[in-house]
Amino acid sequence: MTLRRLHAAAEPQGWVLSRAQLRTLGVDRWQVRRLLAAGVWRAHGLRTIGLTAAQLDEVALRHRAVWESGRVSALDGVSALQHAGLTGWREPTVHISVPHGRSPIAVSGVTRHVVPIRGDLWEHGPDQVIAEDLPWVRSELAVLRAAQWAISDRAAALVIAMAVQQRLVATDLLARTLPQAGLYRRRKLIRTVVADVIDGAQALGELAFGAACRRHGLPPPARQVIRRGPHGRIYLDAGWPRVRLFVEIDGAHHQEPANVLADALRQNSVVVGGETVLRIPLLGLRIQEDAFMQQVVTAYRLRAAGVSRVS
Numbered sequence: 001m002t003l004r005r006l007h008a009a010a011e012p013q014g015w016v017l018s019r020a021q022l023r024t025l026g027v028d029r030w031q032v033r034r035l036l037a038a039g040v041w042r043a044h045g046l047r048t049i050g051l052t053a054a055q056l057d058e059v060a061l062r063h064r065a066v067w068e069s070g071r072v073s074a075l076d077g078v079s080a081l082q083h084a085g086l087t088g089w090r091e092p093t094v095h096i097s098v099p100h101g102r103s104p105i106a107v108s109g110v111t112r113h114v115v116p117i118r119g120d121l122w123e124h125g126p127d128q129v130i131a132e133d134l135p136w137v138r139s140e141l142a143v144l145r146a147a148q149w150a151i152s153d154r155a156a157a158l159v160i161a162m163a164v165q166q167r168l169v170a171t172d173l174l175a176r177t178l179p180q181a182g183l184y185r186r187r188k189l190i191r192t193v194v195a196d197v198i199d200g201a202q203a204l205g206e207l208a209f210g211a212a213c214r215r216h217g218l219p220p221p222a223r224q225v226i227r228r229g230p231h232g233r234i235y236l237d238a239g240w241p242r243v244r245l246f247v248e249i250d251g252a253h254h255q256e257p258a259n260v261l262a263d264a265l266r267q268n269s270v271v272v273g274g275e276t277v278l279r280i281p282l283l284g285l286r287i288q289e290d291a292f293m294q295q296v297v298t299a300y301r302l303r304a305a306g307v308s309r310v311s
């Protein structure tokens with residue numbers, strides 16, 4: 001046993017090793033027992049050994065979750081996405097899945113899900129699980145399960161949008177995976193949000209905005225309003241030309257760098273002409289409709305009042 005080999009193996013795993021890995025590295029159970037008794041190492045379950053006395057970080061907790069849950073388990077949902085590189089998301093538990101018919105082992109800090117697969121996850125190989133030292137479900141399936149297991153509709157929509165925005169999953173692959181995902185919760189919402197984040201969802205956004213206007217007592221907006229800019233025609237998604245108020249519904253494609261610049265130039269051209277343009281992310285209509293629509297209602301009333309004074 002050399003410390004250099006142990007540290008090289010443990011560092012990328014959050015300074016934890018499984019007992020199986022320790023055996024492979026030439027550390028027998030008696031050596032493990034002595035180091036644990038001396039307080040040099042620390043046990044975090046039956047199979048997980050920490051090479052430091054520090055609390056486990058998120059990486060180490062994911063390894064522990066799979067090792068302690070048994071060989072048929074894999075990271076899934078948000079935890080698989082985090083392992084794939086998802087940032088900006090905090091989850092109080094580690095999510096793992098096991099195939100139907102298997103009895104998952106209860107582990108503290110771990111949420112277990114039985115998924116509709118018979119046999120071992122490994123039998124489905126590259127179709128579902130990436131079988132590395134720490135097995136994890138592929139992102140296109142994990143994000144759909146993450147949305148299904150989320151604590152709220154808002155969280156469900158947000159995790160899909162974040163996975164797409166951070167390029168962990170391609171939208172075309174996400175759409176192809178949806179029919180085979182075996183979802184049993186939030187199926188309608190998840191299908192809707194997947195459609196929203198796919199490029200070309202502009203018409204869906206305009207329809208959703210029209211329905212939101214009805215719910216918030218606004219008159220029906222005109223769609224695809226044309227304005228003149230310094231370089232030709234400018235098309236705005238929706239608005240009320242009489243009060244000179246317009247709304248742009250931004251789908252996923254608006255976040256591409258080239259589109260961000262074009263959108264800014266186009267909006268500025270309209271605003272400097274004395275008109276008001278509000279922007280609403282399409283996802284915002286799904287998870288924070290009231291907040292965005294209150295801004296639209298306020299702007300409409302202010303613009304309408306200004307028109308009345310002029311008249």
